[in-house]
Amino acid sequence: xxxxxxxxxxxxxxxxxxxxxxxxxxxxxxxxxxxxxxxxxxxxxxxxxxxxxxxxxxxxxxxxxxxxxxxxxxxxxxxxxxxxxxxxxxxxxxxxxxxxxxxxxxxxxxxxxxxxxxxxxxxxxxxxxxxxxxxxxxxxxxxxxxxxxxxxxxxxxxxxxxxxxxxxxxxxxxxxxxxxxxxxxxxxxxxxxxxxxxxxxxxxxxxxxxxxxxxxxxxxxxxxxxxxxxxxxxxxxxxxxxxxxxxxxxxxxxxxxxxxxxxxxxxxxxxxxxxxxxxxxxxxxxxxxxxxxxxxxxxxxxxxxxxxxxxxxxxxxxxxxxxxxxxxxxxxxxxxxxxxxxxxxxxxxxxxxxxxxxxxxxxxxxxxxxxxxxxxxxxxxxxxxxxxxxxxxxxxxxxxxxxxxxxxxxxxxxxxxxxxxxxxxxxxxxxxxxxxxxxxxxxxxxxxxxxxxxxxxxxxxxxxxxxxxxxxxxxxxxxxxxxxxxxxxxxxxxxxxxx
Amino acid sequence: xxxxxxxxxxxxxxxxxxxxxxxxxxxxxxxxxxxxxxxxxxxxxxxxxxxxxxxxxxxxxxxxxxxxxxxxxxxxxxxxxxxxxxxxxxxxxxxxxxxxxxxxxxxxxxxxxxxxxxxxxxxxxxxxxxxxxxxxxxxxxxxxxxxxxxxxxxxxxxxxxxxxxxxxxxxxxxxxxxxxxxxxxxxxxxxxxxxxxxxxxxxxxxxxxxxxxxxxxxxxxxxxxxxxxxxxxxxxxxxxxxxxxxxxxxxxxxxxxxxxxxxxxxxxxxxxxxxxxxxxxxxxxxxxxxxxxxxxxxxxxxxxxxxxxxxxxxxxxxxxxxxxxxxxxxxxxxxxxxxxxxxxxxxxxxxxxxxxxxxxxxxxxxxxxxxxxxxxxxxxxxxxxxxxxxxxxxxxxxxxxxxxxxxxxxxxxxxxxxxxxxxxxxxxxxxx
Numbered sequence: 006x007x008x009x010x011x012x013x014x015x016x017x018x019x020x021x022x023x024x025x026x027x028x029x030x031x032x033x034x035x036x037x038x039x040x041x042x043x044x045x046x047x048x049x050x051x052x053x054x055x056x057x058x059x060x061x062x063x064x065x066x067x068x069x070x071x072x073x074x075x076x077x078x079x080x081x082x083x084x085x086x087x088x089x090x091x092x093x094x095x096x097x098x099x100x101x102x103x104x105x106x107x108x109x110x111x112x113x114x115x116x117x118x119x120x121x122x123x124x125x126x127x128x129x130x131x132x133x134x135x136x137x138x139x140x141x142x143x144x145x146x147x148x149x150x151x152x153x154x155x156x157x158x159x160x161x162x163x164x165x166x167x168x169x170x171x172x173x174x175x176x177x178x179x180x181x182x183x184x185x186x187x188x189x190x191x192x193x194x195x196x197x198x199x200x201x202x203x204x205x206x207x208x209x210x211x212x213x214x215x216x217x218x219x220x221x222x223x224x225x226x227x228x229x230x231x232x233x234x235x236x237x238x239x240x241x242x243x244x245x246x247x248x249x250x251x252x253x254x255x256x257x258x259x260x261x262x263x264x265x266x267x268x269x270x271x272x273x274x275x276x277x278x279x280x281x282x283x284x285x286x287x288x289x290x291x292x293x294x295x296x297x298x299x300x301x302x303x304x305x306x307x308x309x310x311x312x313x314x315x316x317x318x319x320x321x322x323x324x325x326x327x328x329x330x331x332x333x334x335x336x337x338x339x340x341x342x343x344x345x346x347x348x349x350x351x352x353x354x355x356x357x358x359x360x361x362x363x364x365x366x367x368x369x370x371x372x373x374x375x376x377x378x379x380x381x382x383x384x385x386x387x388x389x390x391x392x393x394x395x396x397x398x399x400x401x402x403x404x405x406x407x408x409x410x411x412x413x414x415x416x417x418x419x420x421x422x423x424x425x426x427x428x429x430x431x432x433x434x435x436x437x438x439x440x441x442x443x444x445x446x447x448x449x450x451x452x453x454x455x456x457x458x459x460x461x462x463x464x465x466x467x468x469x470x471x472x473x474x475x476x477x478x479x480x481x482x483x484x485x486x487x488x489x490x491x492x493x494x495x496x497x498x499x500x501x502x503x504x
Numbered sequence: 505x506x507x508x509x510x511x512x513x514x515x516x517x518x519x520x521x522x523x524x525x526x527x528x529x530x531x532x533x534x535x536x537x538x539x540x541x542x543x544x545x546x547x548x549x550x551x552x553x554x555x556x557x558x559x560x561x562x563x564x565x566x567x568x569x570x571x572x573x574x575x576x577x578x579x580x581x582x583x584x585x586x587x588x589x590x591x592x593x594x595x596x597x598x599x600x601x602x603x604x605x606x607x608x609x610x611x612x613x614x615x616x617x618x619x620x621x622x623x624x625x626x627x628x629x630x631x632x633x634x635x636x637x638x639x640x641x642x643x644x645x646x647x648x649x650x651x652x653x654x655x656x657x658x659x660x661x662x663x664x665x666x667x668x669x670x671x672x673x674x675x676x677x678x679x680x681x682x683x684x685x686x687x688x689x690x691x692x693x694x695x696x697x698x699x700x701x702x703x704x705x706x707x708x709x710x711x712x713x714x715x716x717x718x719x720x721x722x723x724x725x726x727x728x729x730x731x732x733x734x735x736x737x738x739x740x741x742x743x744x745x746x747x748x749x750x751x752x753x754x755x756x757x758x759x760x761x762x763x764x765x766x767x768x769x770x771x772x773x774x775x776x777x778x779x780x781x782x783x784x785x786x787x788x789x790x791x792x793x794x795x796x797x798x799x800x801x802x803x804x805x806x807x808x809x810x811x812x813x814x815x816x817x818x819x820x821x822x823x824x825x826x827x828x829x830x831x832x833x834x835x836x837x838x839x840x841x842x843x844x845x846x847x848x849x850x851x852x853x854x855x856x857x858x859x860x861x862x863x864x865x866x867x868x869x870x871x872x873x874x875x876x877x878x879x880x881x882x883x884x885x886x887x888x889x890x891x892x893x894x895x896x897x898x899x900x901x902x903x904x905x906x907x908x909x910x911x912x913x914x915x916x917x918x919x920x921x922x923x924x925x926x927x928x929x930x931x932x933x934x935x936x
Contacts, residue, residue, distance in 0.1 A: 214691025264712030
């Protein structure tokens with residue numbers, strides 16, 4: 006399949022060289038020569054994101070204004086070329102991969118904070134603004150931007166909008182969609198709309214809410230108005246240490262069941278703790294079976310009560326120790342360990358494959374038991390580091406891409422875990438998106454009728470399917486082709502990106 | 505008012521219990537009686553009825569408790585009212601997961617009672633909760649005072665099952681609190697007034713009732729109250745509601761401007777909020793009173809009634825205007841002075857933290873007096889909406905003052921999911 010795709014793009018590039026040259030020169034007319042990437046070697050940088058797939062675009066363009074984006078989109082329409090919006094390329098589901106070639110619009114040069122309005126708790130930014138920069142820019146005034154994906158030091162707000170990104174603090178603050186007030190959106194036709202308008206409340210259909218999380222298939226946001234949140238008065242972080250994943254997951258169910266919604270409630274199993282400790286010396290016990298990282302925030306008096314309640318629940322469910330971070334530095338170290346956990350896994354195996362399934366929170370204990378069972382079945386270690394309070398799993402299957410038998414087992418394990426999540430009333434992705442990576446798996450969750458309705462909605466925005474084609478929806482099958490074998494063959498041939 | 509003539513049809517075609525003749529009058533929508541009322545009791549019956557109606561090109565309006573049917577234009581044509589009240593089962597409720605799945609015809613009171621038995625709740629402020637159905641509330645998306653602090657339908661709806669105009673049934677979302685699997689169709693149907701499909705089932709994440717729930721009322725000069733509201737809205741106090749109450753807006757007939765706050769939390773947390781609130785109010789030269797439980801309940805019920813079109817007097821107009829919170833002060837004076845100069849009585853309630861103002865206008869020559877007011881208001885404010893008005897007035901003005909820049913897209917979406925305009929024909933923005 007990849008060979009066929011490669012061949013097609015080669016044909017486009019070589020047989021239509023003059024068309025290609027025309028495209029490049031017209032793109033250069035729009036944004037200037039230094040904002041168009043077309044040399045094959047340079048394009049390699051844009052052929053992948055943080056997922057497993059990859060594909061070369063025909064051209065990459067880095068606009069700075071809405072008007073430039075409009076002209077690029079209109080040009081793409083004239084050339085009948087796909088358009089793929091891209092931020093920093095940290096996505097985990099292949100959303101930014103130009104799987105059918107075409108033009109990748111990279112927003113990283115649209116990186117200005119356009120206005121900050123504390124009185125109305127909002128900021129308007131260009132889509133290439135880095136998530137964490139917005140918080141850094143506003144915290145001196147007592148505000149922050151709440152959604153905090155682990156990649157927040159590099160990922161863009163525009164990418165967060167496309168993926169409806171989550172993060173540890175979404176447990177109490179909500180995901181990206183709860184923090185977006187308005188979008189200036191360039192539609193696949195080149196028309197520009199504001200999805201809500203400056204004054205907030207929707208007038209007619211809730212286009213803002215409909216567009217957030219549409220993975221770049223509805224258009225490209227060129228300005229984003231976000232909600233700013235007052236920083237909490239007090240923040241406390243607890244680290245509860247357990248002998249087993251079982252104890253820790255029962256504790257999560259008990260905390261939620263008691264009606265306590267912490268600011269964040271994260272679990273890391275023993276494998277993760279070892280990796281994190283080796284990499285960061287953040288204070289994680291390497292001999293623990295599992296730990297819970299619990300952040301509680303709010304007014305001082307309320308936080309003190311919560312610290313007591315949560316500590317008690319942890320101890321009653323088997324925590325041998327509940328540590329409280331005593332300083333901002335200790336809190337920061339624990340969070341650095343958590344947010345760097347995926348990177349630290351590199352110490353355990355050359356590669357990992359991360360899943361993003363969600364289960365109802367009472368199903369966590371049995372789901373994690375199932376993950377352990379899968380690990381035994383596929384004879385590969387699985388490290389769990391995840392948003393336990395939301396029921397959002399991140400099992401990381403650790404493998405070595407040099408060993409072809411690893412790859413088949415890795416993919417089989419991932420598949421079984423997602424199936425189990427859906428059987429337990431859960432879903433296949435909590436925050437990473439469907440993209441390319443899970444476009445087959447989405448069919449576990451939704452019927453053909455469900456997906457057809459979604460496709461009809463997509464076609465209202467994107468009638469020619471030029472924007473981010475071949476994403477989200479299961480590809481049409483041919484000749485009894487099995488996707489996973491195909492993927493396995495491709496991975497074996499290509500090697501998998503160490504993400 | 506009789507509906508436009510359409511070919512006769514056989515009631516048995518719809519395969520569910522029905523009403524016809526005079527009995528349909530009680531399901532009139534803004535004075536328009538349907539030819540038949542369908543009373544399905546299963547989701548399959550709803551889908552079959554839609555399919556049958558679609559095959560005959562019959563227009564249809566979904567109908568819950570009827571508490572919000574004043575919203576929007578009168579139906580252009582109304583063959584069928586489809587009552588959802590027979591879909592009144594709570595499908596699953598897992599208190600330990602803090603999620604619930606209910607059928608669209610469940611009333612808010614019914615759901616609240618089930619949740620309260622486990623110390624949980626949905627923080628939706630609505631009038632007539634023993635009649636208002638959850639499907640209707642979501643379709644109208646009329647948010648109340650607690651939207652500021654606890655979130656509302658938009659924040660808590662995590663999954664839906666919808667029957668579309670042609671009888672297709674499809675789901676979106678799920679029963680978990682975090683989900684990016686597929687498009688967020690929950691948002692698409694939220695506030696769409698049932699013009700894109702009939703809600704069959706809705707899943708919510710639910711909240712835990714807090715041990716303490718206090719209501720305070722602050723009095724003082726209007727400017728001081730607005731300045732205080734701005735301080736509170738950007739503070740760390742996380743109040744549930746910050747509601748501006750105009751003179752004579754509620755049943756208690758208070759003649760001063762007031763700011764009502766809803767404070768929840770643990771004992772210690774709520775006490776701290778209360779202390780800070782008193783201090784901030786004092787510093788603004790305002791006076792704070794804490795209400796008793798009964799008074800508090802009445803006050804929030806009255807607020808919900810004020811903003812609910814179902815309780816608008818037959819003669820009055822209810823409008824909603826959204827601005828950024830800092831624009832509220834200007835908006836209040838604009839609305840009150842326009843009302844005064846047009847000889848209209850005006851009372852207002854506003855979600856001060858959100859910048860959403862509701863005004864009720866009445867007067868002897870309402871239609872003539874209202875039109876110039878509406879013209880000036882909608883020129884200056886993009887998000888001005890008439891929620892209720894006498895029938896003759898509705899025929900003369902745009903209820904949604906301005907069409908948004910995404911209106912063409914909304915029209916495309918309507919055309920895709922209801923190409924023959926069978927669902928609530930003509931009632932939504934731009935007469936979709």
